[in-house]
Amino acid sequence: MPAITQPYEVLLDFTNDTHDFATVQLLREYGRSTSAVVLLSPGESITLVLEAGSVYKYALKSHSKVANVSARSWRDIQCEISHLFAGGPPAWSPVRGSTSPPAASGVTVDRVWRDYRFNVWNDAREFTKRLYPEGQKPSYDTTIASAR
Numbered sequence: 084m085p086a087i088t089q090p091y092e093v094l095l096d097f098t099n100d101t102h103d104f105a106t107v108q109l110l111r112e113y114g115r116s117t118s119a120v121v122l123l124s125p126g127e128s129i130t131l132v133l134e135a136g137s138v139y140k141y142a143l144k145s146h147s148k149v150a151n152v153s154a155r156s157w158r159d160i161q162c163e164i165s166h167l168f169a170g171g172p173p174a175w176s177p178v179r180g181s182t183s184p185p186a187a188s189g190v191t192v193d194r195v196w197r198d199y200r201f202n203v204w205n206d207a208r209e210f211t212k213r214l215y216p217e218g219q220k221p222s223y224d225t226t227i228a229s230a231r
Contacts, residue, residue, distance in 0.1 A: 094159040095131045099123040101165050110140035147197045156189025
């Protein structure tokens with residue numbers, strides 16, 4: 084049977100299934116630059132487009148906990164952030180319904196550690212306070228008001 088020789092893309096979906104804010108950042112940029120950080124509110128997700136078979140390394144942070152994660156896959160993957168910080172083995176699930184074990188799914192937790200330099204929860208709350216002054220609630224309406 085012939086093998087695929089053309090590069091193709093896979094999707095890695097990180098879902099913040101916790102009650103706290105979380106960030107996703109390239110591992111090589113962690114602690115150096117804040118220009119490429121994605122802040123995920125509870126319930127939000129981000130889908131990353133990866134080249135199949137290539138290794139990608141990310142740092143995911145919630146409160147002061149940081150998980151260094153490696154991703155290398157040949158198929159789409161969904162990853163719940165709470166599983167990164169769990170004490171037991173993570174439960175990653177490929178999107179296309181395979182029952183592969185976690186190591187075979189392409190996502191591994193390399194290290195979980197604490198970083199006390201800044202706290203995602205406090206920083207996100209302060210940002211929200213500045214964005215929405217006391218008494219105002221955020222509007223999730225995505226329509227753009229027309230200029231009058």
